[in-house]
Amino acid sequence: MAFQRWQIGLDIQNGQLCALGIERRRHGWQLRHWWQQPVPHDTLRNGVLQTTPLLQEMLTRWQRHLPKRYSLRVGLPPQLVLQRTLPLPETSLSEPAMSRYVASSAQRLFPVEPASLSIDYRAAGKASQICITAARREVIAQWLSPLKQSGLRPDVFELSSLALTQIAMRMPLQRDQLLIHPLHDHWLWTLAGEQTTSGAGSEPLTLAQLRDTFPQAAAVFCTSSQILSEPGVTCCKPLSLLQYRQPPLPAHEGDFSIALGLALRPEDA
Incomplete structure (x- = not known):
């Protein structure tokens, strides 16, 4: 076990930054690290990460708390x-x-x-x-720049909607069940089926709107207990997918859904 390394998911959105590190154990995954910071609401412009002194300082400070061996996976907006x-x-x-x-x-x-x-x-x-x-390539380069300047070594850029699918697969979401992850200026979704699909939406997030958009959805789950808190919506707890976790834990664990999905992403063959 001495040669284990952390798998880390980094989710940067307008309004907040979430990171989460896990490590494989004999009987499952252990939560090793979580980190959440508020960031300006224009941190992403049209999905492109904006390099600022504040973000640079924040990432540099975070990097100092990471182990030498890690696999960093970074979420990209679907657009x-x-x-x-x-x-x-x-x-x-x-x-x-x-x-x-x-x-x-x-x-x-x-x-x-x-x-x-x-x-x-x-x-x-x-x-x-x-x-x-x-x-x-120019967009990837813009995302890479502040990460590399902070001493971070990303292994993978992954669609944030596909990171949510990693959570859905492990719940596991059953056929025609819908998982929603609300964000500041849009929301992500995953619909289980013969071929599980995922994507993003920007329409007002209500159960009625979801029923219109996904008429086949037999059940709706949401990562937030505060948004979409309507009868007929079940709140899911993503950190329950980890077998080992010790306090202190995040007050709103749903905020870490994308970071966790990135961390759980299987290694490329």
């Missing part, structure tokens, strides 16, 4: 990322042939010069498909 599914070729491909196949397919999947994109891929819901994600 920054393009996603497409791609059928797998009939002939099984291994690396580097698979990467070449994805790169050549990206030229027709995304209406952007491929050289300007940072591209990643993973298995999709169907075994015959892969999911390709693409983000502009």
Whole structure:
């Protein structure tokens, strides 16, 4: 166990920053660290992280409390990322042939010069498909800048909506059940099904509106006990997914849903 490292999720939103570190134990996950700070409501502009002296100082101070060995996963707003599914070729491909196949397919999947994109891929819901994600390199560079200047070493940038899906999978959310995560200026959702889907919304968050948008939803869960506190909505407690946790714990554990989902994200093969 001496060679274990923390898996850390970092969720930066307008209004607040949440980070959470976990470590694998014999019988589950242990909460090792959590950190929450208020930040200005213009910290993200159109989803792009703005480097400021305040943010820089905050991240530098936080970095000093981290162990030497960690895997840092950072959440990206959904609007920054393009996603497409791609059928797998009939002939099984291994690396580097698979990467070449994805790169050549990206030229027709995304209406952007491929050289300007940072591209990643993973298995999709169907075994015959892969999911390709693409983000502009300049946007990733803007997110990377304050992190690197603070001495942080991000391993992965992940869609925040997919981080919420990690929570939904472990609850586990049953078919046609909906999980909502409210934020300052938008909300994230995950709907379980044959192919679990996720995304973001900016409409007023009410149960009636959710019923209109997701008529197939058999049940609605929410990470906040203060927002969407209507009859018919069940509050979920994400930290219950961790087998080992000791006080002090966050007063509003739902705030850490995305950070926890990022931390729980499986390592890339």
